[in-house]
Amino acid sequence: MNDMTVLDKAVEIKNTKIAANDVHVYYGDAHAIKGVDVEIEDKTVTAFIGPSGCGKSTFLRCLNRMNDTIDICQVKGDILIDGEDIYDKRVDPVQLRAKVGMVFQKPNPFPKSIYDNVAYGPRIHGLAKTKADLDDIVEKSLRRGAIWDEVKDRLDKPGTGLSGGQQQRLCIARAVATEPEILLMDEPCSALDPIATAQVEELIDELRTSFSVVIVTHSMQQAARVSQKTAFFHLGNLVEFGETGKIFTNPEDPRTESYITGRIG
Amino acid sequence: MSDTSQTSSRQGSSLLELSERTKKRNAAEARFRGYGMTAIAIGLIMLMILVFTIISKGVGAFQQTFVTVQVELLADKLDKKGNRNLDDIKKVTTFGYSPLIRAAAETSVEQAGIATDLKSKDIAGLLSKNAAATLREYVVSNPNQIGDTVTFRFLAQSRVDGYLKGRVTRESIANDKNISVAQLDLVDQLVDAGVIQKSFNLAFIFGSDASDARPEAAGIGVSMLGSLFMMMVVLVLALPIGVAASIYLEEFAPQNWLTDIIEVNIANLAAVPSIVFGILGLAVFINYLHLPTSAPLVGGLVLTLMTLPTIIISTRASLKAVPPSIRDAALGVGASKMQAVFHHVLPLAAPGILTGTIIGLAQALGETAPLLLIGMVGFIASNAPDGLASGLLSPNSAMPAQIYEWAKRADPAFYERAWGGIIILLVFLITMNTIAVILRRRFERRW
């Protein structure tokens, strides 16, 4: 067992999926992210933790350029995915976001049927040639979203009719359906009850086999449960980044310790 | 593991190269954006065309052609008894003045050194039919001038005016009995001699309407007063009633079916076609209550009912914007609910109420359809009211009704006046809306 972990690690270190270098984000005059450097590995769950307003969500949204939709937002520095600068002029955010999927804080199914919700991404990206292909993708995605059994009999019913937890898993299935390589999750459980949260957390753990998952969470327990790596943000700075176990048991920075022990936040 | 193979189907493709599909989708995106911009552009172009049309066609109404002549006020024609008795002078009708005008017109042509074969009647025909009346008015108010020679600036008749403004051409008058080519030749010479001139026409803004045959004398002033009196009625009735209704609905009304009915009612009244309010006015105020037809009072009442929903909706919005903490604070120091509302909430909501009221008034000012039914169109507004009672009760027109009236008439000379009237109407509306916007900006409070 021990050898296995070491071997895994050796592979992972070579497998840097996202590399951020000295990233700064400004909202107008406000300096929201102050020089963040981080390397996120493939097939890993990385958790961003920190007090509210520390910039963790902002940084997450930089990774698939969702910040582009906010007029006053400016991003400086380099973010490389597979060695390519995603803020390069030649990069189309649309193509980028197909590669970097995202799940949001509040479940946001479209006011369409469950089937159409999941089929939306594959349709716009032209992933299915035939109806059978599409059916296939939808079923596979719903299975990976761990919701297939609950909805297989009512695929034509509106997605908005599901419970909160089901809606969030539907949104995960929807994100998975576009075959991304990275999955960003912005506090995916904050609007859910404990049971639904447990289901989603279980799902995240399964997703790790196919994707590199980055999750923002305000719950330290959740970070400890689902992630292998944890990054602690404070006031726009990346304070500490490392193995989840180490961050929670033996943090290096006093600020991390204060947060973990509940003195700040 | 079979899943992974599918997931990684696009893995390895570079983000830096756009796929064919992305290019197509971006093109669709650009097209869609283009549709949006086109829609905005169409809207703005329509606005520009509208504004341009109004200004280019209406600005002419503010200029009018005048003929300067020297009239010898012959005593033997105007005051045959020679005793300067005003009653005797008044007995001379406008017909008695025509020969003087004819003579004066002929003289001024001679003095300008122009030779013409036209008869004096045709020369005088260049003047408005109003000229004799203007002259008579002058003589009656200045009887001691009889015997003198006085310089007058008479209105030119509308064809001459149209000729100077380019509306009338030698070709277009082929079948026109009012003017001949020879007369136009004379006009050209008189313009060179400075006898005929175009200048600013104050009478259009302040004057009264004129009959079909004298478009050159028509003005919008009297109907402006009609509109003013209507707006007074609207303001005096709609503001207090609207505010009272809003206070009740927003602050006191219990949640019950009656309140629901009132609310649904107000929402629907705001969307009832204005012509229906006209029918209501005709049936209730004129046929049932026997209020006088064409009276600004009736117009004001109808417009009040029409404006109320607008005022109520905006007043309620501004009452709602006052935070409950203000009410709590007043109640906390022992004020009654009524006192809290009237002493604290209402003053804070006042700017919003005022803004809504001005916008409602502006709407009412431009409304025409209901006025048609209560007889404010087709009436020649020739006399300015001389007081509050006559302003409210004696028949009058209103600005939009006057514009409609001119647009209906056969002589194209009236169209110019209709456009000109629109300029004046829009100046009022723009002023009112600007005041509303300034008020809103100035007093808008963010809680």
Added chain:
Amino acid sequence: MPLLWLVLILIAASIVGFFLGRQRALHTADGNPRDLHSLPSYYGHNVAFTGLLPALIILVIWVLVQPIIIDNRVSNLIPSTAIPENSTLGLVMSDVRRVADGLDHAVSEGSLSSERASALQADKTDVRALLGESGIAVGNDVRPEILSAAQKYRKINHVGSSVMTALVLLIAGGGFIYAYSVTHKDFRARNIVERGVLGLLILAASLAILTTVGIVLSMFFETLNFFSLHSWKDFYLGTTWAPNFRGDSDLSILPLLWGTLYISVIALLVAVPIGLFAAVYLSEYANNTVRSFAKPLLEILAGIPTIVYGLFALLTVGPALVTFFGQGNNGILGVEWMAGATSVLTAGVVMGIMLIPFVSSLSDDIINAVPQTMRDGSLGLGATKSETIRQVVIPAALPGIVGAVLLAASRAIGETMIVVMGAGAIAKFSLNPLESMTTITTRIVSQLTGDTDFASPETLVAFALGLTLFVLTLGLNVLALYIVRKYREQYD
């Protein structure tokens, strides 16, 4: 104007009452306002309102009811033999009223003594000529029955007014005296006054209901009158509109409804795409600078009075269309399809322009109500903005947009000035948009402003048209408001 005087007297009395009441309250407290239950001014208001309001309310009710009673009493006096053929009681009554008004006018001018006016006899005096002298034109010769009815009318009217004045003054006086006598330092003046004010507020709020009731009633009874003279089947199911001032007209709404709907459809075809795309662009694409100038500019279009659009249709758009589609070989297209400036297309296009800002600002609100998370969800999946808008935002906003379009349709159907000036006057079923057609609102205006007799079916039909129009637009509005409200609740 005795009515005005009466009101002025009441107001003056209430002002005096205010000061008296306040003074008395202070007096009972020995001049120390702290001993009073309420602020001194409340005692004043109590006296003023108790005197003024009941009297004013009685006055208003009396003024509203008196005409009904008088009409009833007087019309009983008119024998059925006095009603000529092709006429109705209502028509005779309007003659009676005109004669009565004429007599009043003559008396007030002094050309007729009031005794003589009451004693006039139609077979001895030429009443028509008499009234003509004082500037009152009466259509026919005044028959004896009508004159005596008119005299009766005047008499009841006179008695009614006197009784009303006396009653109102009595109530006012009683109110003042009562309120003054109960004024005492322990009297709960504030509570009474506030209850009164609340009553006034309720009264103001119920005016909305009163207006609706007034609208419905004013049209309902005249519509009944119309249907008693003209078959409702012909009105709703006939196919010809041909009013004839000699009577016996074909009056059916269907050709008018056709014109109305045709023009409205063209207007919506212009306004909905342009308005919707403009709203989408402004709310989803435009940056603040563009929005801050384009939006108010577009809204100017909504603030322009309809008379301006009417003139624009009649004098600019119509003639412009004629240069394209009319004028034969002299025209731009060399075709002769259009006879005059007024046409369905003229009115429809201009109305469409008018509705652009209406559609766009309503849709703008509705699109903005779609939660941002929904857009984020779509963009996060790699959809372009336009894909997000077309496949997520618009479907989500669809109910609201449908509501907005219905409101716009109701506006188009009820619009008057543009069609009066731009659409024409010919009622027909035709598919050609270059022909002139007429609408419900246009006919309401022309039937009610014409010279036809008020009691004839040709005039009364306007009320039936008005009622139909009201019901039609009301239905659309209620439906639209309901849809929009449901839609908003969904995202609240």
